[in-house]
Structures are given as structure tokens and as C-alpha cells.
Amino acid sequence: MSAAPAHDAAVLTNLTRHVDDLCRLARPAAAVVAVWSDADRQRALRAAADALAAAAPAIRAANDLDLQRAKRDRLAPAMVDRLDLGGARLDEVIADLRAVAELPDPVGNVLAEFTIAEGVRAQKVAVPIGVVACIFESRPNVTVDVAGLCLRAGNACILRGGKEALHSNRALASAFRAGLASAGFPADAVQLVQETDRELIPLLLAREDAIDIVIPRGGAALIRAVVECSKVPVIKHDKGVCSVFVHAAADLAMAERIVLNGKAQRPGVCNAIENLLVDQAVAAVALPRLATALRAAGVELRGDAAALAHLPAGTALATEADWTEEYLALILAVTVVADVDAAIAFTNRYGSHHSDSIVTQDAEVAERYLREVDSACVYHNASTRFTDGGQFGFGAEVGISTNRLHARGPMGLAELCTYKYVCRGDGQIRRS
Amino acid sequence: MSAAPAHDAAVLTNLTRHVDDLCRLARPAAAVVAVWSDADRQRALRAAADALAAAAPAIRAANDLDLQRAKRDRLAPAMVDRLDLGGARLDEVIADLRAVAELPDPVGNVLAEFTIAEGVRAQKVAVPIGVVACIFESRPNVTVDVAGLCLRAGNACILRGGKEALHSNRALASAFRAGLASAGFPADAVQLVQETDRELIPLLLAREDAIDIVIPRGGAALIRAVVECSKVPVIKHDKGVCSVFVHAAADLAMAERIVLNGKAQRPGVCNAIENLLVDQAVAAVALPRLATALRAAGVELRGDAAALAHLPAGTALATEADWTEEYLALILAVTVVADVDAAIAFTNRYGSHHSDSIVTQDAEVAERYLREVDSACVYHNASTRFTDGGQFGFGAEVGISTNRLHARGPMGLAELCTYKYVCRGDGQIRRS
Numbered sequence: 001m002s003a004a005p006a007h008d009a010a011v012l013t014n015l016t017r018h019v020d021d022l023c024r025l026a027r028p029a030a031a032v033v034a035v036w037s038d039a040d041r042q043r044a045l046r047a048a049a050d051a052l053a054a055a056a057p058a059i060r061a062a063n064d065l066d067l068q069r070a071k072r073d074r075l076a077p078a079m080v081d082r083l084d085l086g087g088a089r090l091d092e093v094i095a096d097l098r099a100v101a102e103l104p105d106p107v108g109n110v111l112a113e114f115t116i117a118e119g120v121r122a123q124k125v126a127v128p129i130g131v132v133a134c135i136f137e138s139r140p141n142v143t144v145d146v147a148g149l150c151l152r153a154g155n156a157c158i159l160r161g162g163k164e165a166l167h168s169n170r171a172l173a174s175a176f177r178a179g180l181a182s183a184g185f186p187a188d189a190v191q192l193v194q195e196t197d198r199e200l201i202p203l204l205l206a207r208e209d210a211i212d213i214v215i216p217r218g219g220a221a222l223i224r225a226v227v228e229c230s231k232v233p234v235i236k237h238d239k240g241v242c243s244v245f246v247h248a249a250a251d252l253a254m255a256e257r258i259v260l261n262g263k264a265q266r267p268g269v270c271n272a273i274e275n276l277l278v279d280q281a282v283a284a285v286a287l288p289r290l291a292t293a294l295r296a297a298g299v300e301l302r303g304d305a306a307a308l309a310h311l312p313a314g315t316a317l318a319t320e321a322d323w324t325e326e327y328l329a330l331i332l333a334v335t336v337v338a339d340v341d342a343a344i345a346f347t348n349r350y351g352s353h354h355s356d357s358i359v360t361q362d363a364e365v366a367e368r369y370l371r372e373v374d375s376a377c378v379y380h381n382a383s384t385r386f387t388d389g390g391q392f393g394f395g396a397e398v399g400i401s402t403n404r405l406h407a408r409g410p411m412g413l414a415e416l417c418t419y420k421y422v423c424r425g426d427g428q429i430r431r432s
Numbered sequence: 433m434s435a436a437p438a439h440d441a442a443v444l445t446n447l448t449r450h451v452d453d454l455c456r457l458a459r460p461a462a463a464v465v466a467v468w469s470d471a472d473r474q475r476a477l478r479a480a481a482d483a484l485a486a487a488a489p490a491i492r493a494a495n496d497l498d499l500q501r502a503k504r505d506r507l508a509p510a511m512v513d514r515l516d517l518g519g520a521r522l523d524e525v526i527a528d529l530r531a532v533a534e535l536p537d538p539v540g541n542v543l544a545e546f547t548i549a550e551g552v553r554a555q556k557v558a559v560p561i562g563v564v565a566c567i568f569e570s571r572p573n574v575t576v577d578v579a580g581l582c583l584r585a586g587n588a589c590i591l592r593g594g595k596e597a598l599h600s601n602r603a604l605a606s607a608f609r610a611g612l613a614s615a616g617f618p619a620d621a622v623q624l625v626q627e628t629d630r631e632l633i634p635l636l637l638a639r640e641d642a643i644d645i646v647i648p649r650g651g652a653a654l655i656r657a658v659v660e661c662s663k664v665p666v667i668k669h670d671k672g673v674c675s676v677f678v679h680a681a682a683d684l685a686m687a688e689r690i691v692l693n694g695k696a697q698r699p700g701v702c703n704a705i706e707n708l709l710v711d712q713a714v715a716a717v718a719l720p721r722l723a724t725a726l727r728a729a730g731v732e733l734r735g736d737a738a739a740l741a742h743l744p745a746g747t748a749l750a751t752e753a754d755w756t757e758e759y760l761a762l763i764l765a766v767t768v769v770a771d772v773d774a775a776i777a778f779t780n781r782y783g784s785h786h787s788d789s790i791v792t793q794d795a796e797v798a799e800r801y802l803r804e805v806d807s808a809c810v811y812h813n814a815s816t817r818f819t820d821g822g823q824f825g826f827g828a829e830v831g832i833s834t835n836r837l838h839a840r841g842p843m844g845l846a847e848l849c850t851y852k853y854v855c856r857g858d859g860q861i862r863r864s
Contacts, residue, residue: 031780031806034804034806035803035804114824114825115825116818116823116824116825117818117823117824117825118814118818120811120814120818122824127806129836129837130806130836208659212836212837213836213837227640227663231659233665233835233837251859254859257859257861258859258861260861261861261862265861265862348463366856370854370856371467372466372467374463374466374559374562374852375852376852376853377852377853377855378852378853378854378855379552379855379856379857380855380856380857381856381857381858381859381860382550382552382855382856382857382858382859382860382861383860383861383862385861385862386548386549386550386552386855386860386862387853390549391548391549391862392546392548392549392554392853393546393547393548393549403665404561404562404644404645404850405561405644405645405665405837405838405850406837406838408850408851408852409852409853410853418836418837418840419840420806420807420808420809420810420840420841421808421809421810421819421824421841422802422810423809423810423811423812423814423818424798424802424811424812424813424814425811425812425813425814426813426814427683427686427689427690427813427814428813428814428815428818429689429690429692429693429697429814429815429817430693430697430815430817430818430823
């Protein structure tokens with residue numbers, strides 16, 4: 001983005017004016033949303049859902065325009081599929097929004113309670129973050145999902161979707177805002193960026209005065225571009241290079257289930273595994289068995305020299321680049337490690353600190369691994385595929401944060417809040 | 433900083449090399465520190481305290497060099513005082529370090545516990561952040577304070593103090609590191625930046641790969657410079673424009689105590705008040721009384737037109753700039769507001785979202801204020817001066833965060849941690 005060609009001054013002026021408008025309207029809307037009651041916020045989401053249902057024909061027509069253009073521009077079929085709101089998809093988006101309205105209120109939760117000096121009572125209370133920006137790619141459902149989650153947690157939002165979905169996003173945001181307005185709520189609590197010029201993003205993300213947090217959702221290039229230019233704190237939803245370590249004391253039938261689930265159930269997601277680590281003490285037994293099961297599931301293996309000794313002839317040799325690659329495909333890199341220490345070191349070095357699992361019947365070794373592997377989610381005898389807001393019981397998720405701070409791992413309504421200290425006294429002053 | 437004159441290439445190469453060295457050593461040290469046990473970390477801090485005590489003569493000699501230079505360069509007396517480790521001060525620094533060693537371990541605290549899909553048990557567990565950078569000004573005690581707090585929470589740190597304190601900081605860091613090494617711990621868990629060239633800061637804070645968080649401690653210019661250049665997440669410890677609102681139903685004797693404590697007990701700190709809001713219903717009674725007490729304490733008042741009507745003749749008229757000014761002095765801006773709504777709006781608009789207090793006997797009004805004032809710490813019938821890690825019972829503090837995310841308000845050991853999810857199963861896989 002920073003390498004984009006110089007824009008003509010008139011274009012930049014227009015973009016700056018649009019950013020100014022969005023920012024000017026967002027903060028006052030956020031201040032209103034922040035003090036809505038739980039019931040108010042539920043009513044707002046239900047009104048938006050009703051308006052989306054009423055606008056379904058217009059939304060489908062807008063979506064058709066995007067689909068026609070996508071086909072004309074010969075976008076990849078997977079991309080076209082992500083754009084598509086046809087069939088039952090729009091109904092599902094609306095049903096998900098209604099479900100978010102019914103989730104427990106995260107705002108006002110008392111996170112801690114204690115007595116400070118002189119007997120003043122303090123509560124640490126969850127409160128909205130303020131203005132959330134979300135930069136995403138082609139899926140138009142994100143417009144409704146993120147707007148719903150932000151409002152449920154008392155935040156206003158500024159949404160910037162991909163240009164491929166502009167007609168769909170406009171129709172969705174317009175219906176959502178009409179729903180809010182019809183129920184007497186400020187429509188500007190949900191704003192869609194109307195310009196698709198990528199030069200807008202650095203202008204928007206320079207506005208730390210008006211935006212409290214930005215969530216990029218999409219591929220590595222998008223995330224890199226946002227991190228590069230943003231003055232606003234970024235919650236990244238970056239790649240997952242996840243792993244399973246089959247320890248010497250593993251139940252091998254369990255290991256087979258967990259490895260297969262991690263790699264083959266849905267290889268295109270961030271909590272799928274890319275690396276398999278096998279303890280040298282069981283490599284001769286475990287690897288042939290795992291290889292047979294993985295190959296039957298269509299998985300291509302790449303092994304280091306020690307692994308190749310126990311893998312079918314013709315298996316490719318893994319290179320250093322394989323250990324850090326997020327394949328998002330039916331490919332698995334395999335290494336043989338000396339022991340749990342080597343497994344921990346390998347995982348912390350090559351993994352992306354997302355989700356990693358050990359399979360072992362040795363509780364002491366498991367606790368070492370759980371303690372020392374520095375990942376958002378660490379598992380013992382369970383699949384890494386559980387790293388997901390839905391599976392975690394969060395009801396809905398904005399994504400899986402790969403940040404270390406504020407939100408780490410599945411990010412739901414609780415992570416769309418910050419906190420403040422509410423302190424109640426009866427006249428106390430500080431003495432020293 | 434970004435406006436600094438172009439440096440000669442050799443200087444930049446040297447600075448880059450120094451940053452590379454610091455960053456290369458920090459991450460492996462952090463990995464070691466992160467898995468130290470509670471007892472290990474306590475032993476490390478005690479060893480450092482012993483080494484500091486043993487090196488006291490060398491530290492005092494180094495401090496004398498800094499003090500001599502400060503006097504020769506005619507630094508302001510307050511600045512010279514901040515530099516000074518004489519008298520009992522070094523002993524206090526060492527005693528504080530020993531006290532941090534005795535604080536409860538923040539690492540491993542179970543923040544939440546729940547069952548995820550298929551009956552897998554999940555714990556949200558506090559873990560170290562990793563590598564903490566701290567950029568500070570002239571107080572050399574910060575070197576020991578921050579190193580102690582970081583290590584207690586399982587983090588490594590990179591410390592960059594002001595050039596005025598370089599000799600003192602070198603002596604302190606060197607003794608601290610010698611203490612760690614003598615007890616068999618990696619000295620590189622505490623690193624001091626040896627170059628005082630300000631151009632180093634952007635080079636250091638570009639290293640998001642090696643540094644997880646940066647804490648600037650100092651004046652507004654330092655904080656702005658850090659925020660401007662940092663790719664690393666910043667926890668700001670920025671200015672406090674705090675206020676007290678005396679509501680119509682206030683106990684005026686209590687209001688007088690809380691206002692005086694907020695303004696006059698220690699005016700140079702961030703939790704002192706800069707604005708006084710008085711409900712118009714009681715302005716005629718409350719303002720003359722408060723003015724008398726404040727003037728007796730040497731406080732200069734500046735009022736808006738409505739306030740001047742009830743303040744002594746000759747009181748200065750407040751301008752718009754007064755409402756956002758952090759005086760750090762015995763000056764107080766006074767406004768008369770229509771009601772609690774106006775007080776909330778004024779506070780959210782002009783305050784710095786740090787600490788604000790309402791004085792009232794009306795519980796319903798108090799709850800409105802506590803809910804709607806968007807500050808890190810909101811008080812009912814208590815002084816804003818309680819916003820402090822020590823007063824909050826955190827034992828020690830890194831400072832008062834003015835960030836909205838990760839750490840808000842007093843920042844102690846708990847806020848020097850992040851979290852991970854530790855999930856224990858017995859073979860569960862995801863089904864859909």
C-alpha cells in the first residue's frame with residue numbers, strides 16, 4: 001500500500017474528506033451506543049435483522065451485480081463462492097444476527113472486585129471499547145456479522161469491505177442502518193466505507209483520535225498492509241501454523257484420530273495443523289501407521305531425514321521452509337524429535353503461536369508441554385480444531401487473534417470490551 | 433524525533449548494530465525467564481538486590497558523576513533532584529526490589545475456567561508477555577523498578593533511560609545483571625541501551641519481531657515521540673486531566689475534603705484534579721466555600737462566567753484551553769454545569785479519561801455518572817488521588833496506563849502478563 005503510485009491531489013482530497021466524515025460521525029454514535037442498556041442493544045439488533053429480511057430482494061439484486069462482475073472479471077471460483085449470498089445464505093446471516101442479539105450481555109460484567117486504600121470499594125467492570133474499524137475482503141456477510149457483534153458489545157463500527165462485494169455491502173449496510181434508524185437508534189453506529197481506493201486505508205488508520213481498534217480480516221497481504229500503516233492498535237487475525245506432537249507415551253489410536261482431524265477435516269482453516277512431530281522413541285511404530293491413515297485421507301507428506309526412514313518410499317524431503325508454511329491444503333510436514341524438550345523448542349521456533357497439541361498418556365510430560373509451548377491455545381489429547389469462538393462457547397467470534405495483547409485466540413464479545421474501575425466511597429481522601 | 437537531522441551513515445550503522453544485539457539476546461532470555469518457577473524468579477530478584485547492595489559504593493560514585501554533570505549543565509533543580517540516588521534513596525530502591533520479590537506470583541493465575549466443545553476442559557491462564565521495552569527519562573530508580581517488575585512477571589526487558597542518568601543506569605543495570613548471573617540466571621533478561629542517541633528509539637521500536645510491548649514513562653514529548661514511531665504496541669502513561677463534580681445533592685464538607693485532596697495534596701501528579709465542576713443548583717453556596725478553602729491552600733482559580741459570579745472578585749476567566757490543560761500546579765479551572773448530564777458530557781469531552789469523581793448523596797445520580805463517564809477510574813464520594821498501583825493494592829506499579837486496551841489505569845504485575853488457553857481432553861476431535 002505504501003508502495004502505491006502517487007495519487008492525484010484531488011483523489012486524495014476526496015478520500016481524506018470521506019475519512020473525516022466517517023470519523024466525525026463515529027465517536028458521537030459510539031458515545032450513544034455505549035450507554036444503551038442491554039435491552040436497547042438487543043432491540044437494535046432485532047430491528048436490523050427485521051430490516052435485512054425486508055430488504056432481502058434488494059440485497060439479492062445487489063449481490064447479483066457483484067456476482068456478475070466477478071464472473072465477467074474471471075475471479076477464481078472460490079472467490080466467487082465467498083461473494084455469493086444466494087440460496088439460504090442471506091437467511092443464515094440474518095439468523096446469526098438474531099442469535100447475537102440473544103447472547104448474554106458482555107457490558108457491565110464485573111471482572112474483579114476488591115477493596116482499595118481507606119476502604120474504598122473497587123470493581124473492575126467490562127465496558128465497550130468505543131469505535132471499532134474492520135477491514136475485510138470479499139465475504140459480504142462480514143458486514144452484518146461484525147456490525148452485530150460490535151453493537152452487541154456497545155461499540156460503533158466503521159467497516160471497509162473488498163471492492164468485489166461493494167454492491168452487496170452497500171445493500172446490507174443500508175438495510176442494517178435503516179433498521180437502527182426505524183427503532184430510534186443512531187444509524188451512524190454502523191458506517192460503511194464507500195470508497196474502495198486502497199489509499200484510503202492509511203488515511204483511515206492514521207485516525208487514532210477517532211478509532212480505538214482495527215481488526216483486519218483476510219489474507220496475509222491485507223494484514224501486513226494494515227499493520228504497516230496503522231497508528232490505531234491492530235488485532236491481527238494472522239496465519240496459523242499449528243502442530244501435533246505424538247509423544248513416546250501416546251495412545252496411538254488417539255494420536256491417529258487427532259492428527260487426522262487436525263489435518264484433513266478442514267485443511268483450509270487457521271486451526272488446521274501443518275506440522276506433525278513424532279517422538280523418536282515411537283517413530284518406527286507411529287509413523288507408518290499415521291502415514292497410512294493420512295494417505296488414505298489424501299494427505300501429502302513431507303518428512304525430514306529421520307521421518308523419511310519410517311515413511312513410504314518416495315515421500316518428499318521437507319526443507320526448512322516447510323516448517324513455517326501455512327499450507328491451507330492436504331499437505332503435512334513431519335519431523336522426528338528427540339523428546340518433549342525438542343518438541344517444545346521446535347514448536348516455539350517454527351509455529352505461529354496459534355494452536356498446538358500434545359498426545360500422551362504421561363500427565364507430567366503433558367503439563368511441561370502445556371506450560372512451555374507459547375501459543376494462544378495449547379491442547380493435551382485434543383484436536384487443535386477446537387480453537388474457534390463457537391467451539392469455545394463464545395456464541396460468535398470476530399476471529400482468532402494472533403496478537404499477544406488484549407485478545408489472544410478466539411475473540412468474541414468479551415474481547416470487544418475493555419474495562420474501567422468503578423470505585424465507591426463515603427468521603428475517603430488519600431493521606432500520603 | 434522524526435524531524436531530527438539526517439545522521440551520518442556510520443552513526444546509523446552503529447545504532448542499528450546495537451539494536452540488533454539487544455534484540456538478538458532478548459528473545460532467548462525471555463524464553464528462559466518465561467519458564468522459571470515462582471521460586472526461581474524470587475531468587476533472581478533477591479540475588480539482584482544483594483548485588484545492588486554490594487555495589488552501592490560504585491553506584492553512588494556513578495550517580496555523583498551524573499549529578500556533577502547535571503549541575504555543570506545547569507539542569508533545573510527538580511531534574512537534578514530526580515537524578516539523585518543519595519541519602520536513603522538507593523536503599524529504598526533496593527528495599528522496593530526485595531518487596532517486589534515477595535509479591536504474589538502473577539504467572540499461572542487461572543483467570544477463567546470452562547468446558548468447551550465435546551467436554552474438553554479449558555483454562556485461561558496468565559502468562560508472561562515476553563520482551564518489554566521501557567523508555568524513560570531522568571529517574572535512574574526506574575531501571576531497577578521496571579527490571580524487577582518485568583522479571584517478577586516472567587518477562588525480559590530492554591531499558592532505555594535518559595542520557596542525564598547514563599552513568600547511574602549503567603552502574604545499576606550492571607549490578608542487577610551481575611546479581612542474576614551469580615545466581616545462574618541469564619543476565620540478558622535485563623538489558624540497558626548503551627547509546628543515548630535519540631535516533632536509536634525508532635530503530636528499536638521498529639523491531640516488533642523482537643519486542644512485544646513498549647512502555648514510555650515521562651513527559652508528553654517523549655510519549656508522542658514513541659507513539660509516532662513505534663511498530664510495537666505502546667502502553668501510554670499519558671497526562672491526567674482529572675475532575676471532581678460537586679452535584680446538587682453533595683455533602684459540601686465532603687466535597688471540600690475531596691476537592692482539596694485532589695488539587696492540593698500533590699499537584700504535580702497525574703491523578704491530581706485540574707477541573708472542578710459545580711452543579712448550578714448549589715453553585716451559590718458551594719463555590720464561595722470551596723474557593724475559600726482552595727485559596728487558603730494556595731490554589732489559583734480560573735472560572736467560566738457562571739462560576740465567576742460566585743468566586744472572589746479578580747478571579748481569572750477560564751478560556752477553552754483551560755479545560756484540557758494538565759496544570760501539574762496549584763491551579764484549578766472551575767465551571768458551573770446544569771446537571772449531571774452536563775457534567776458527564778463536559779468530563780467526556782475535555783477530560784483525559786483518566787480519573788474523575790462525583791460527590792453526591794444521591795445514589796441514582798452517582799450510578800449514572802459512574803456508568804457514563806468514560807474514564808479508566810471513576811469515583812463516587814472518593815478522591816481521584818486513589819488512582820495508583822500502591823493504593824489499589826497492586827503492591828507496585830509500572831505506571832497508570834491511559835490506553836484503552838490491554839491495561840487501563842494502574843498497571844501492576846497482572847498487567848505485565850497476557851494469557852493463553854490451556855485445554856485438556858481425552859482424545860476429543862471436532863465433528864463439524
